[in-house]
Amino acid sequence: MSTQKAIVLHGVKAPLVLAEVPIPAIGHEEALVRIKAAALNRRDWWIQQGQYAGLTFPIVLGSDGAGVVERVGSGGHNHWVGREVVINPSIGWGDAEAHQGKSFHILGLPQDGTFAEFVRVPVANLHQKPAHLSFEEAAALPLGGLTAYRALFSRAGLKSSDQVLVVGAGGGVATFALQWALHAGATVYVTSSSATKIEKAVALGAAGGALYTDKDWAQQLQEQAGGFDIIVDSALGEGVGHYPDLANPGGRIVFFGGTAGNIPALNARKLFWKQLSLLGTTMGSPADFAAMLAFVNQHRAVPVVHATYPLEEAETALRRMDRSVQFGKIVLTVT
Numbered sequence: 001m002s003t004q005k006a007i008v009l010h011g012v013k014a015p016l017v018l019a020e021v022p023i024p025a026i027g028h029e030e031a032l033v034r035i036k037a038a039a040l041n042r043r044d045w046w047i048q049q050g051q052y053a054g055l056t057f058p059i060v061l062g063s064d065g066a067g068v069v070e071r072v073g074s075g076g077h078n079h080w081v082g083r084e085v086v087i088n089p090s091i092g093w094g095d096a097e098a099h100q101g102k103s104f105h106i107l108g109l110p111q112d113g114t115f116a117e118f119v120r121v122p123v124a125n126l127h128q129k130p131a132h133l134s135f136e137e138a139a140a141l142p143l144g145g146l147t148a149y150r151a152l153f154s155r156a157g158l159k160s161s162d163q164v165l166v167v168g169a170g171g172g173v174a175t176f177a178l179q180w181a182l183h184a185g186a187t188v189y190v191t192s193s194s195a196t197k198i199e200k201a202v203a204l205g206a207a208g209g210a211l212y213t214d215k216d217w218a219q220q221l222q223e224q225a226g227g228f229d230i231i232v233d234s235a236l237g238e239g240v241g242h243y244p245d246l247a248n249p250g251g252r253i254v255f256f257g258g259t260a261g262n263i264p265a266l267n268a269r270k271l272f273w274k275q276l277s278l279l280g281t282t283m284g285s286p287a288d289f290a291a292m293l294a295f296v297n298q299h300r301a302v303p304v305v306h307a308t309y310p311l312e313e314a315e316t317a318l319r320r321m322d323r324s325v326q327f328g329k330i331v332l333t334v335t
């Protein structure tokens with residue numbers, strides 16, 4: 001067998017289509033993983049919309065995947081064959097913990113990704129699948145779980161005594177941020193555009209929340225919570241203007257996305273008077289990924305899966321992200 005089923009994107013705003021494509025050849029220090037489940041990220045949506053750097057077509061999208069190692073290339077890693085794995089999509093991070101290096105890239109562009117029966121990845125990016133998770137749950141973890149882990153722990157230095165605000169709690173990464181902060185013992189509040197999503201966050205353990213679509217959302221949060229030691233944000237936009245007020249002295253504000261555009265205004269004087277830290281973060285290092293998995297195993301954490309679709313229905317699944325109706329991850333199963 002030399003061909004496989006894969007979901008291919010042929011150009012900007014084209015639909016994802018099922019195709020028969022060659023199974024990738026693997027080289028030195030690489031592995032071929034038979035995908036059991038993959039998951040969608042906002043990145044896949046941005047790429048389809050043409051709003052991502054380094055576009056190249058045709059491309060098999062997909063950064064998140066879990067499966068079974070089919071074979072390995074030269075390099076003496078035969079012990080991986082037949083093992084159940086989850087894939088770290090951060091490829092070529094480099095030597096520095098503080099930032100990714102020049103050859104860093106994310107699985108699923110420019111290299112073909114996980115929306116296929118097989119994916120080629122470096123052996124170094126294989127990790128044992130947490131035993132308490134199904135393939136679908138494990139596939140939901142990698143990109144979002146890693147980004148949330150690095151944001152909270154490696155960058156913002158989360159402690160159990162911290163009070164945390166997770167902005168836009170329905171987001172794929174944000175839901176992980178909520179879960180990780182709760183497992184770490186922190187008190188967590190959320191914002192969302194949806195009262196139902198706030199209810200879901202509270203059901204997971206959040207202490208409260210506010211609709212960011214309300215004019216006085218920041219005041220509502222201040223009344224509920226007082227202030228926040230950590231604010232986790234993937235939106236940017238006008239809301240950021242409230243963070244210097246919402247942050248406690250010594251607070252850390254950590255950004256990893258810009259869904260709502262740039263920051264129009266900020267009362268920067270409060271930044272220095274309150275000794276605040278503005279932090280940027282992207283994905284995570286190999287050490288972050290290993291630490292995230294250890295954390296998941298320790299707390300027997302289970303990702304929130306919003307919906308599951310067969311691989312063949314990837315286009316329908318991606319359309320579910322058009323209006324951000326999801327709470328948690330959308331997963332594709334491969335049979």
Ligand SMILES: NC(=O)c1ccc[n+]([C@@H]2O[C@H](COP(=O)([O-])OP(=O)(O)OC[C@H]3O[C@@H](n4cnc5c(N)ncnc54)[C@H](OP(=O)(O)O)[C@@H]3O)[C@@H](O)[C@H]2O)c1
Nearest residue numbers: 042168169170171172173192193234235256257260282283
């Ligand atoms: N730097 C990195 O490593 C990295 C990693 C992953 C993602 N990202 C980026 O981060 C962003 C979020 O990614 P994701 O995968 O979590 O996406 P997602 O699942 O699509 O979540 C986006 C969420 O943002 C919230 N949101 C939208 N507009 C908002 C606003 N004006 N104010 C506050 N919240 C708002 C919404 O939350 P509600 O539904 O609750 O309203 C929405 O569900 C994307 O731009 C993505 O490209 C970056």
